[in-house]
Amino acid sequence: MHSLDIETPKPQGVDAVSVLWTFGKCLGALLPVYLAGYYRVSTSLLVFGLMVYTGWKHSREAKEARLRSAIHHNDNEQQYTDMKMFKSKKDLPAWVNFPDVEKVEWLNKILQQVWPFVGQYLEKLLVETIAPSIRASSTHLQTLTFTKVDFGDKAMKVVGVKAHTENERGQVLLDVYISYVGNVEINVEVKRYFCKAGVKGIQLHGMMRVILEPLIGDVPIVGAVTMFFIRRPKLDINWTGLTNLLDIPGLNVMSDTMIMDAIASHLVLPNRLTVPLVADLHIAQLRSPLPRGVVRIHLLEADDLPAKDNYIKGVIAGLSDPYALCRVGPQIFTSHVVDNTVCPKWGEMYEVIVHEVPGQELEVEVYDKDPDQDDFLGRAKIDLSIVKKSTVVDEWFTLKETKSGRVHFRLEWLVLLPNTEKLEQVLQRNKSLTVSSKTSDPPSAAILAVYLDKAEALPMKKGNKEPSPMVQLSVQDITRESRTCWTTINPEWEDAFTFFIPDPRKQSIDIQVKDNDRIQTLGSLSIPLSRLLSSPHLSLDQWFQLDKSGPASRIYINTVLRVKTEAANLAAGLSKIRPQQTSPDPSFATEGVLRIHLLEGQNLVPKDNMMGGMVKGKSDPYVKINIGGETFESRVINRNLNPTWNEIYEVVLTTLPGQELHVEIFDKDMDMKDDFMGRYCHTDPVTCVNVPKVFQFQSRQSYHNKAVPSMALLFVFVERADGLPLKKSGKEPKVGAELVVGGTSHKTTVCDRTISPQWDEAFYFLVHDPREELLIVKLSHSWTLPIGSLVVPIRELLSEPDLVLDQWLSLDGASPDSQILLRAELKIVLIHTYPQTHTRLTNFSVIPPCLLRSSSVDTPSAPVPSLPFPEPEEAKRVTATEMVPGKVPEKLTEEPSPPETLPTHTNPDPSFGSEGVLRIHLLEAQNLIAKDNLMGGLKKGKSDPYVNINIGGVKFKSHVIKENLNPIWNEMYETVMTPQAGQEVQVELYDKDMDKDDFLVSEHYLMCDLCLFQWYTLSDVKSGRVHLVLEWVPTVSEPDRLDQVLQLQSLQSYQNKAVPSTALLFVYMDRAHSLPFKKSGKEPKAGAELVLGKTTYRTKVCDRTNSPQWDEAFYFLVRDPREEILIVKLSSAWDQAIGSLVVPIRELLSKPDLVLDQWLSLDGASPDSQILLRAELKVRHTLILAHISYQCEEQNVPYKRLTLVTTWDMLCTLPAPGSLILKSGIEDIARATVFSLPSVSVPEKAEAMPDVVLETRPPHTTPNPSFGTEGVIRIHLLEAKDLVAMDKLMGGLKKGKSDPYVKINIGGVKFKSHVIKENLNPTWNEMYETVLTPQAREEIQVELYDKDMDSDDFLGRCVLTGQLYTWYTLNEVKSGRVHLILEWVPTVSQPDRLDQVLQLQSLQSYQNKAVPSAALLFVYMDRAHSLPVCDRTHSPQWDEAFYFLVRDPKEEMLIVKLSSAWDQAMGSLVVPIRELLSEPDLVLDQWLHLDGASPDSQILLRAELKVRHTHECILYWTLPCAAGNCGQVKLSLSYASKEKKLTIAVHACRDLESSSKDGLDTYISLMLLPDKTKATKRKTSVKKRDLNPEYNERFEFDLSVEEARCRRLSVSVKNSSASFRSSEIIGQVSLGLDYCIFFMEAE
Secondary structure, three states: OOHHHOOOOOOHHHHHHHHHHHHHHHHHHHHHHHHHHHOOOOHHHHHHHHHHHHHHHHHHHHHHHHHHHHHHHHHOHHHHHHHHOOOOOOOOOOOOOOOOOEOOHHHHHHHHHHHHHHHHHHHHHHHHHHHHHHHHHOHHHOOEEEEEEEOOOOOOEEEEEEEEOOOOOOOEEEEEEEEEEEEEEEEEEEHHHOEEEEEEEEEEEEEEEEEEOOEOOOOOOEOEEEEEEOOOOEEEEEEEEHHHHHHOOOHHHHHHHHHHHHHHHHHEOOOOEEEEOOOOOOHHHHHOOOOOEEEEEEEEEEEOOOOOOEEOOOOEEOOOOEEEEEEEOOEEEEOOOOOOOOOOEEEEEEEEEEOOOOOOEEEEEEEEOOOOOOEEEEEEEEEHHHHHHHOEEEEEEEOEOOOOOEEEEEEEEEEEEOOOOOHHHHHHHHHHOOOOOOOOOOOOOEEEEEEEEEEEOOOOEOOOEOOOEEEEEEEOOEEEEOOOOOOOOOOEEEEEEEEEEOOOOOOEEEEEEEEOOOOOEEEEEEEEHHHHHOOHHHEEEEEEEOEOOOOOOEEEEEEEEEEEEEOOOOOHHHHOOOOOOOOOOOOOOOOEEEEEEEEEOOOOOOOOEEOOOOEEOOOOEEEEEEEOOEEEEOOOOOOOOOOEEEEEEEEEEOOOOOOEEEEEEEEOOOOOOOEEEEEEEEEOOOOEOOOOOHHHHHHOOOOOOOOOOOOEEEEEEEEEEEOOOOOOOOOOOOEEEEEEEOOEEEEOOOOOOOOOOEEEEEEEEEEOOOOOOEEEEEEEEOOOEEEEEEEEEHHHHHHOHHHEEEEEEEOEOOOOOOEEEEEEEEEEOOOOOOOOOOOOOOOOEOOOHHHOOOOOOOOOOOOOOOOOOOOOOOOOOOEEEEEEOOOOOOOOOOOOOOOOOOOOOOOOOOOOOOOEEEEEEEEEEEOOOOOOEEHHHOEEOOOOEEEEEEEOOEEEEOOOOOOOOOOEEEEEEEEEEOOOOOOEEEEEEEEOOOOOOEEEEEEEEEHHHOEOEEEEEOOOOOOOEEEEEEEEEOEEOOHHHHHHHHHHHHOOOOOOOOOOOOEEEEEEEEEEEOOOOOOOOOOOOEEEEEEEOOEEEEOOOOOOOOOOEEEEEEEEEEOOOOOOEEEEEEEEOOOEEEEEEEEEHHHHHHOHHHEEEEEEEOEOOOOOOEEEEEEEEEEEOOOEEEEEEEOOOOOOOOOEEEEEEEOOOOOOOOOOOOOOEOOOHHHHHOOOOOOOOOOOOOOOOHHHOOOOOOOOOOOOOOOOOOOOOOEEEEEEEEEEEOOOOOOEEHHHOEEOOOOEEEEEEEOOEEEEOOOOOOOOOOEEEEEEEEEEOOOOOOOEEEEEEEOOOOOOEEEEEEEEOOOOEEEEEOEOOOOOEEEEEEEEEOEEOOHHHHHHHHHHHHHOOOOOOOOOOOEEEEEEEEEEEOOOOOOOOOOOEEEEEEEEEEOOOOOOEEEEEEEEOOOEEEEEEEEEHHHHHHOHHHEEEEEEEOEOOOOOOEEEEEEEEEEEOOOEEEEEEEEEEOOEEEEEEEEEEEEEOOOOEEEEEEEEEEOOOOOOOOOOOEEEEEEEEOOOOOOOOEEOOOEOOOOOOEEEEEEEEEOOHHHHHOOEEEEEEEEOOOOOOOOEEEEEEEEEHHHHHHHOOOO
């Protein structure tokens, strides 16, 4: 039997074990579910645990997959490389490598060989050295053992090594690219806790820099080896055992980051690992050398960023809120966020220290700021070695990993100088630099490097313990901390720090040596940086004695200062001697333009045959023209033996003889080769001809091939460039220049590598319009990498002498010194033309210049001769040519052509401009019929009425008012009419329905039957009437009336939002001339469209002509003549634009009689195209504003108020007061007037009638005499003692404490303190303020409560008396008292006290973060006028006063907002309170204009500022002593200037320290220094055995103001029981009495 067929029998117990194991796993999985149900645990916890497990499992599997993939790739690297990367080069030799990075396979082979022995060494190190130290460090780890240590067989690989040869001598610089994918397995077990943990697999990838320095002349040649990572390496660890928990999502990132931080603290720049190989090396300088330089980063802007913000779930695309993150090593800067843009402009500046070049990079990442997670917008990396070589890099950098976007940086390299020669220059330049963003720091002038070496003989801690010292180094507001050296008085830190110094002359470095708790100071030191400026090489390397430390305590520090300045070779490019102008060849710019006009052909040979040649067809001819190496081909004209092309071609040629013109005609065929139809060849076909009017001529020409004749020739000679920037790799570029004008471009040759290329090449361009086109010069490296560009508008050459620009020009997008030398010479073409009516030439015409006598374009003064040439059989007449040179002949003469006779003004009909405006006011209706029925007609409803008004063919429709039989519309309509008799106003009322509107009534009223305003009863219905007002508004040519009309217009408002017109614009369209031809060469069918606002009119369309005549009149309603614009658009049959005209109506206001009547040039047409029109403006004729009140006599209708703007030419009587009757139609409306009005008297002459009746307004407010007399009551809530304990514990068996808080009520104003937890002696230190009058007898009630979850417990109350400061016993409780201080702060109108009050304000702080007010602002609101019209009044009067507590008058603002019933804004006013400081007595009392309202809207108010007049200050001082802080003392100081008396109140002491168990017997001693006689010495009573004594004693001193300015208050807290003769001083403070100047002149 075969061996494969023999089955080995399995042991019987194997299946049983596997079954039991499977059962156990199922039971273990179900056990948590069972326990959760048994203990009634929420299922959410179970779901959460399941989610954590799933995340851990996913992370774990992903990490194992990455490790397996890396190991597999590492094992099969050679095979993978051959398959994937070198398929076409499988026979590539092993020694082939990259040019910069060298392969070191020999080193990898060595590492592979020695790796097992490295593993043995590391295993021995872990087991015999590290494990015992871990077990000794903690009692919990005494059973820790390494159960398995295996570093695997996968050795670390060196992917490549790059040697930098351009670095300084004395060192070797290597970049080693390492990759470690190890199958390492290390297991740890703590037997005491049955814990197992370990690592199974590690990945580490990164670039390590190795520096071998210094190089010495003895073995081992290298003094030390320094190693570090420039960027953080990539680390991935696969955990096992208990450390599997670190693979849980969230923890895995945290654990990897912590391990990476630990590695970075030793091996990532600026940290270095230095291994000395010889003795007596200065390790600190090797570990932390001076920086290579400083890069100043200008983050300017970005462009074309992706839009990441979407709205409505992506339906609407938004923009982005970009910000930039700039990183150089560990230095990170974040810009501010620019909202809602994809082209942000930051304008920020940062300074970064560069430690290693080459190597370090500027990394920029752009993000979109979002509330949840910021979106990534792209990143870019910039090698800083390029900045060092170029000194300045100003470029756009394209963002990677995104679809679009680029960012603009300006990078400057600053060198570090060891002297102060350029310090003043740097400081002056920094002052001129401005930083536009708050996120940017101001530029610095120097950097300070501090090498912290060691210290000796530091003092011991309390209890004679050794400290764990660390050092804090501070420069201005920047503080850095060293590492901690544990339990030693002779620490060795060997740390380095770097600071940016704005001005080293004024700054200093403060050094404090502290214990690791940061509380106890072991010594301090301050070194002024000015001391460094005078030292050699700007450095101090020595021992420094520590202050406030032990007698022998000292510290060794090396401080080095370096001044920053731009690189010395910045101006090297400009210092070279350069030619100031170009030197082109003498033949430069001698060319001219040959213009070939291909007109037509005749009698061509038919080449197309049909039906096999039985029927002769025609031809499809086209022309090929060849001259000077250029070929032109015309369009094909189908089936025509007499084709008309009308095409033009241009070619630039020299005037050298012997040039040939070749013309060939072909028949276009689809299948075979095109048939030849004839040719013509001619030598020297050109002669120079000239015409000056180039721009006019060009605009009148049009061709079927849409060619635009050139106006000029531009000759460009590119000579050289200088100071170009280097490439990013640091190499010099291969520069080529590309020149672009319009659609034509030329390229120079590409020069060899240099930053000063020289080309000496010439180019020419045909220029169609020198006023519009641009010359663009683009410089690039090998046509791929942009270097810089230059844009020269050709119109600038028109102002240069001889139209020549020859100089050095700066390049955009390059370094500031990059320039290019070129010559740009413009030559205007001079053109000979032939009559436009001459379309056929009998032969090939050559036009000599001697025949041209006129500059006229249309009519030459001499006939055009023809020169004979031999005709081929097939072709008869084909083309015409002309040569356009670049220079004007001297003998050219001009003869003016006879101008066309055109009228200078329009001639409109005599009735032009006689119309007026009929204004219809639809007010309301009453008692309308109900048309809506409910419940099938069982219940009667209402109606939804609206009105249709028809007058003279013009229709208006009102809005619908829902369910109302008495609707109010208040709408206005306007129409332009001429006064004619017999016109009707048709009014129809409808009920709005869903299907068909119900008709209510239709009324026709003759204008002669209408009153100016009245009710009209509806006929043919049961009930109903409508209220209409008709207003006839004639117009006049008086511009001075416009402001009055606009003012009245602003007072009117209507429900339909109609704006009354202020003027009528009458436009008479007469004619136009010299319009351009259509693209087809035909004359246009011209029509004119007139647009003003939303109103549009069109003229008739004339027959084909370029001089149409319309003779039509139009009118427009004008709302505001100062803002609106009349636009006239001309087009051919409304489809092809011809030209346009824009007339701002405000220009008519300065014309005589407001009339513009003249020829006007058209935009977008030829220069000669003009239009003749008459624009006449007539302003509304308004003489008086009448407020008319009327009452309906038939029914008891309440009074209504109506504002009518009406006009009158003559007076007439009315039948009854309060009504206006129209006598004979609209003509009578125009002559109607108001009679017998109670508020207006009409004079006999309308000219003498006032335009507007102005009301008399008071110039100032008249507030109550008590206005502004209030002051501020300030309540200081300090503390409480012996409060009742209200909280019970364990069901009342154990007494707890209380959570007290305070409520204060004064005059209806309530304050509440914060809650202090579990304290019967709480300290609040809070302050509250409220405003009261001095006469107020308000009672101050204080209540204390215990905060509880349900209902707060009462702890007592008291009523405050007038005492300034005291303890108040709580009533209605067993015990307790509260400490409060009342402070009355009157106010005065003295602005000079404000700075003192603000300074005092800054000295006070409270637990509730209250800021004491500096002033009181009293505001009296009197009245307003000319507000927008509302239902009540537009001139309200309030007469109300208010006050405000002002914290800082220099910053705060008073804002007044007016609104109608708090919902409709009517205007606002902003008054900066600082403006009151410059007013007399700090009072502003006047009329002020409102923003957001009409121009005449004003408000009258009084704003009065009163500054605090404080005569007492409560201060707390900390008592210093030799051992530290030993308590606080609280005092109050006040000074009365009238009595010249200083009052000092001693309140209490807190937290005094005592070494005795019996406490202290304290008292306080006061003295005003200097005092030799001790006459001012005062002391309080002694408080026995109290560490928190309370004194509450007052002391008064007679002291003048002059004496107070030169005295100091000495406060000493003493212990009277210290000894028999003298008292022990517990603490002492001193205060200059000049502070009391704040509180002078107390009342």
